[in-house]
Amino acid sequence: MFETNSKFRSRKGLALTSLATLVVASIVVACGGSGGSPVVTNPGNGTGTGTGNGTETASGIGNTTVVGPPWLNYGGNAQHDALSTVATQAFSRIVWRAPVDLAPKYSAQGYLLVHYGSPVITAKNTVILPVKTASDPVYRFEARNGADGKLIWSENTDYIMPSSRWTPTYNVNLTPNNRVYAPGAGGKLFYREDADAGTATLKNIVFYGDAVYAAxxxxxxxxxxINTPVTSDAQSNVYFGFIANAGNAAGLSSGIVRIGADGKSTNVSIATIAPGVGVAKVATNSAIAVSKDQKTLYVVVNDNFALGLRQSGYLLALDSTTLALKSKVQLIDPYEKGAANISDDSTASPLVAPDGDVYIGVLEKTYGTHNARGWLLHFNADLSQTKTPGSFGWDDTPSVVPANLVASYKGSSSYLLMVKYNNYERAGSGNGMNQIAILDPQVEQDDKISPVKTMKEVLTMLGPTPDPNVAGGFIEWCVNTAAVDPFTKSVIVNSEDGILYRWDLTTNSLVEKIRLTSGMGESYTPTAVGADGKVYAINNAVLFSIGK
Structure with missing residues (x-):
């Protein structure tokens, strides 16, 4: 998914001649893709218990046989490094599937412009996923047995989606003490104390007070x-951003919330912690990250969306207990030397690397000056030093790759980064040579598009499927956070051709693949790893479980 319909318009021979045209076009875009008609719309879960419309009877029986590492947040943990701590299973078959959207809304061109939240997975292999249940978004969250996909429990919510050009992400969160959270209306959080239990009481927390909300x-x-994913730290405290309309009865301004493991809440407005810099809220869809030592939050903030204007913003470092500002840095386009675009259509979230450095993807200041690839900005832990950027940042959260996973790497960096590396074809620029890449964040090379020094390419992998609509081009990779498996030295990555691939970093080859759907243009989606090593990917509004 990229910001404007430039690739699709170029397929139809239509020229985009002005920034105004580009902005208007951005209302109706997907991430590119192979076209074709959707083939999997509202399936059951593949176990024989689905009805075709997503209705099932919950078994009420939790998992008891598997104990492994949980997948707690977007990107796996509070640093969003997407690094698996269990070996993944072979891509032998689709073990089960379940819809994440019971009423997908396709564009007139057949694209699916909806961001879907990552599943979270308990140590006992319970897979919890958010599900959109209606065309006008209504959401539930449900738990399934990771072994066979059978429904364990399901909870409805009253969540109201913030306005956006595309449908934003609805996410769930799992804490280390096995509490599961999901957003509700009015800024409240729903939760269940034991995510594996078949029977439990659904409770909620209102961060500004039950009495104010009830009245x-x-x-x-x-x-x-609530306009961001919920992030949990190692102590089971959770954090999220929220939007507040002016003059609301709670007297709130848009800001950030911390709910402690003890249930006590703290919130602070963006206007209070970052006054006078033109930002209004936490960027929609951008998950808050937590430093390795648990002392610092990294939060992307931007101005409110207005049609025809490009959003700009800052990266903030906050005290994780008090939410006080520790430092901030404006997010700047390294080529144009002006404010980068911090779009609410992006799911790019801060990555905290093993050395404490922080990475965040942005769009370029002027759309198209970097082929709509944006930039991966790079800072030290206290945000006082801006380091070498990466040459792609749009709607992507990089994954950490320990350097010893790449046999051909002879450099000195202890870790590398896996990123999406598309080069979108559009009138006058781009070539449709869409790639994924392994980058060395400590070494520079000349950027191939602009006169900027960027992170050095260690490995690249071209999309394997030619794009029939782009001469010489290849269908793009379609992932916003990709799981890395250090045990098999591989990356699990989705493509818009409808196939899930295993990229082997030793041989730099695609060693496994499994077809999920016929492929289509859609918003970027995550991959994740279960406690038993099954891998999870979303394609055409369905979550697929792949393994032996």
Missing amino acids: NKSTLDNAIV
Whole structure:
């Protein structure tokens, strides 16, 4: 998924001649793709218990046989490094599948412009996924047995989605103490104490007070909206961003919330912690990251979306207990030397690397000056030093690759980064040579598009499927966070051709693949790893479980 319909328009021979045209076009875009009609719309879960419309009877029986590492957050953990701590299973078959959207809304061109949240997976191999249940978004979250996909429990929510050009991400979160959270209306969080239990009481927390919410529920449900994934730290504290309409009954301004493992809440407005810099809120869809020592939060903030204007923003470092500002840095386009575009259509979230450095993907200041690839910005831990950028950042959170996974690497960096590396074909620029890449963040090379020094390419992998609509081009990779398996020295990555691939970093080859659907243009999606080593990928509104 990329920001404007430039690739699709070029297929139809239509020229985009002005920035205004580009902005208007951005309302109707997907991430590119192979076209074709959707082939899997509303399946059951593949176990014989689905009805075709996503309705099942919960078994009420939790998992008892598997104990392994959990997948807690977007990108696996609070640093979003997407590094698996269990070996992944072979791509022998689709073990089960379950819809994440019971009423997908396709564009007139057949694209699916919806971001879907990552599953989270408990140590006992319970897979918890958010599910959109109606065309006007209504959400539930449900738990399935990772072994066979059978429904264990399901909970409805009253969440109201923030406005966006594309449908934003609805996410769930799992804490280390096995509590599962999901957003509700009015800024409240729903939760269950034991994510594996077949029977449990659904509770909720209102961070600004139950009494205020109860007295003003009818207005606050629409006035206060959680607009980011929930992130949990190692102590089971959780963090999220919210949008507050002016004059709301709770007296709130858009900001950030911390809910402690003890249930105590703290919130602070963006206007208070970053006054006078033109930002208004946490960037929609951008998950808060937590430093390795658990002392610092990294939060992307931007101005409010307005059609025709490009959003700009900052990266903030906050005290993880008090939410006080420790430092901030404006997110700058390294080529144009002006404010980068921090779009609410992106799911790019901060990555905290093993050395404490922080990475965040942005779009370029002026659309198209870097082939709509954006930039991967790079900072030290206290944000005082801006380091070498990467040559792609749009709607992508990089994954950590320990350097010893890449046999051909002879450099001195202890870790490398796996990134999407598409080069979108559009009128006058780009070539459709869409890649994924392993980058060395400590070594520079000349950028191939602009006169900027960028992170050195260690490995690249071209999309394997030619794009029939782009001469010489290849269908793009379609992932916003890709799971890395250090045991098999591989990366699990989705493509818009409808196939899930295993990229072997020893041989730099695609050694396994399994077809999920016929392929289509859609918003970028995550891959994840279960406690038993099954891998999970989303394609055409369906979560697929792949393994032996």
